[in-house]
Amino acid sequence: MIKNSLNDYINLIRPTISTDIIDENNWQNISKVAQYLPSALTTFFGFESRLGTPKAHCDFLLCADATETGKKVLGDKEYSIQLSENLLIHPVWKNVNIFGQLWNDKGSILSEKINNIWLEFDIDETLDNIPIPSCFFAPQAIYANQADEAIKWVCDTALNLLRGKSINPEIQAKLLTCLQSLPSGAYVFQIGLMLARESDFIRVCIRDISHTKVIEFLQKIGWIGSVNELKSLLNDLAQYCDRIDLDIDIGSEIAPKIGLECYLERQPSLNPKWQLFLEYLLEKGLVIPEKKDALLNYTGYIREKDYPELWPKNLSKLSSLIGSQYQRIFFKSLHHIKVVYQENKCLEAKAYLAVMNTLIDQQRIQKSKEFKNNSIQINNFLSEQENKQLLNFIIRNKNQFQSATLHEDYQNLGRKEENYRLSSVLFDFPEWETIMRDRISSILPDVIDKLGIPPFPVAHIEAQITAHNDHNYFKLHNDNGTLESSGRVLTFVYYLCQEPQPFTGGELKIYNSTSPENLKPDSIKTIEPINNSIVFFLSQYMHEVRPVNCPSQDFAHSRFTVNGWIWRKN
Numbered sequence: 001m002i003k004n005s006l007n008d009y010i011n012l013i014r015p016t017i018s019t020d021i022i023d024e025n026n027w028q029n030i031s032k033v034a035q036y037l038p039s040a041l042t043t044f045f046g047f048e049s050r051l052g053t054p055k056a057h058c059d060f061l062l063c064a065d066a067t068e069t070g071k072k073v074l075g076d077k078e079y080s081i082q083l084s085e086n087l088l089i090h091p092v093w094k095n096v097n098i099f100g101q102l103w104n105d106k107g108s109i110l111s112e113k114i115n116n117i118w119l120e121f122d123i124d125e126t127l128d129n130i131p132i133p134s135c136f137f138a139p140q141a142i143y144a145n146q147a148d149e150a151i152k153w154v155c156d157t158a159l160n161l162l163r164g165k166s167i168n169p170e171i172q173a174k175l176l177t178c179l180q181s182l183p184s185g186a187y188v189f190q191i192g193l194m195l196a197r198e199s200d201f202i203r204v205c206i207r208d209i210s211h212t213k214v215i216e217f218l219q220k221i222g223w224i225g226s227v228n229e230l231k232s233l234l235n236d237l238a239q240y241c242d243r244i245d246l247d248i249d250i251g252s253e254i255a256p257k258i259g260l261e262c263y264l265e266r267q268p269s270l271n272p273k274w275q276l277f278l279e280y281l282l283e284k285g286l287v288i289p290e291k292k293d294a295l296l297n298y299t300g301y302i303r304e305k306d307y308p309e310l311w312p313k314n315l316s317k318l319s320s321l322i323g324s325q326y327q328r329i330f331f332k333s334l335h336h337i338k339v340v341y342q343e344n345k346c347l348e349a350k351a352y353l354a355v356m357n358t359l360i361d362q363q364r365i366q367k368s369k370e371f372k373n374n375s376i377q378i379n380n381f382l383s384e385q386e387n388k389q390l391l392n393f394i395i396r397n398k399n400q401f402q403s404a405t406l407h408e409d410y411q412n413l414g415r416k417e418e419n420y421r422l423s424s425v426l427f428d429f430p431e432w433e434t435i436m437r438d439r440i441s442s443i444l445p446d447v448i449d450k451l452g453i454p455p456f457p458v459a460h461i462e463a464q465i466t467a468h469n470d471h472n473y474f475k476l477h478n479d480n481g482t483l484e485s486s487g488r489v490l491t492f493v494y495y496l497c498q499e500p501q502p503f504t505g506g507e508l509k510i511y512n513s514t515s516p517e518n519l520k521p522d523s524i525k526t527i528e529p530i531n532n533s534i535v536f537f538l539s540q541y542m543h544e545v546r547p548v549n550c551p552s553q554d555f556a557h558s559r560f561t562v563n564g565w566i567w568r569k570n
């Protein structure tokens with residue numbers, strides 16, 4: 001229908017997405033929407049998948065960003081690409097366009113305050129009319145102390161324009177109460193109207209609200225629902241997720257339905273917590289097995305050379321201009337999973353599957369590929385029986401452990417601050433040390449091969465046993481940064497603990513960097529301390545042990561490791 005429509009992008013990614021997520025019929029309906037929208041509207045779009053039902057049906061959403069052409073398409077009259085006339089006959093699109101015009105006006109409050117806009121389309125079975133979006137915008141963070149100032153522009157300008165009429169004063173008052181009641185540190189990152197659903201509610205999304213503060217906040221703003229149920233759900237989710245954002249709907253009352261946006265760092269291949277989280281959702285009946293598997297396989301990227309015939313024409317033209325150091329890719333990632341809670345209703349989970357079209361630096365890709373292989377984790381390293389025996393040995397020898405912080409060995413790391421490392425260590429365990437050394441030696445050639453590093457002559461294997469109990473950690477360091485430690489080539493860490501795991505946290509994070517100065521947060525590898533697994537990595541990489549949370553504080557419940565270093569002969 002229009003030239004260079006979003007359908008060019010849809011057709012490209014379509015073959016790479018499982019039919020357990022989006023079936024033929026759903027794709028057709030998504031295309032009916034996308035044909036109206038210029039691809040210049042977005043570099044970041046995605047699908048909302050209901051996980052509990054076998055129906056492979058997603059809704060479609062896209063983000064128009066203030067720093068990209070998306071903003072211009074929505075309302076810059078001078079720009080070469082405009083919203084289609086066919087859309088603008090509808091009042092909702094007219095309002096979006098008027099909103100977009102003010103957003104594009106440099107001196108305006110919207111131009112100052114709004115970072116991006118999301119348009120969300122409910123994809124219906126039979127979709128013959130023009131698509132109508134619900135609309136969310138991302139304001140600059142709004143904290144409690146900015147409530148009075150924010151409420152004015154949010155209601156009088158932003159929501160007013162989108163809705164096409166002023167917001168009911170009762171709802172405005174409720175919104176103000178919500179903003180004022182935000183716990184310290186928490187902020188609103190998104191505000192939306194369900195324009196497609198004829199609902200008067202205002203959706204408010206809140207970030208950096210600790211899960212322990214959610215209930216207090218909800219009660220303060222007058223939410224009615226089962227506090228105990230929600231509390232136990234939040235406690236469960238907090239164990240699997242790195243962050244939970246809170247979505248509430250504000251009308252003259254707070255809606256009983258609460259959305260919990262669950263975020264995990266990185267993608268499933270680099271963060272095993274995704275799998276654990278999805279298994280939890282499966283156990284609760286919130287995701288069907290097919291969709292769980294499809295989600296775990298969703299991540300990936302698409303390059304021009306993979307699908308030359310499907311590659312959008314306008315992008316091919318661009319790629320000849322940008323030169324060979326940069327390459328455009330479509331990157332598919334799991335954005336987050338939302339769990340929806342409402343008293344006396346079944347819980348529901350929805351996944352947000354993102355597609356990002358971005359330029360990447362070839363050299364950087366190569367580097368991070370190399371890094372991905374620079375640690376390996378092997379499960380079931382000892383037999384089940386040995387694993388239990390070693391654990392019992394450690395627990396029996398509790399009194400032989402000494403504080404790690406004070407030990408001279410760690411003074412060698414060049415970090416002498418007292419609180420750099422908190423844990424306790426056992427240095428003397430000759431029988432088990434021999435067993436561990438032998439086992440490690442026997443697989444070492446294979447490990448070196450898998451890591452893709454050149455073989456090196458081994459001098460000796462140094463080992464110790466470490467216990468991380470409640471609030472213990474090991475801050476960022478590397479293991480061979482001093483003259484004395486420079487002969488260490490590989491670090492190994494064998495994890496053991498009681499089952500089920502009596503602590504949370506304690507992940508080992510390995511950075512793609514050998515110095516603390518240029519840590520790249522986009523290439524961190526997270527290792528979960530899985531019982532009876534062993535990890536090997538290059539000692540030169542910066543790494544840290546995240547704080548352990550071990551509520552019982554019982555020594556026997558610690559995160560134990562037999563850890564050490566493989567030295568190079570020189």
Ligand SMILES: O=C(O)CCC(=O)C(=O)O
Binds near residue numbers: 479508544561563
């Ligand atoms: O316990 C771990 O996961 C890593 C320990 C470590 O970095 C060390 O002992 O140097």
Ligand SMILES: [Fe+2]
Binds near residue numbers: 477
């Ligand atoms: Fe270390």
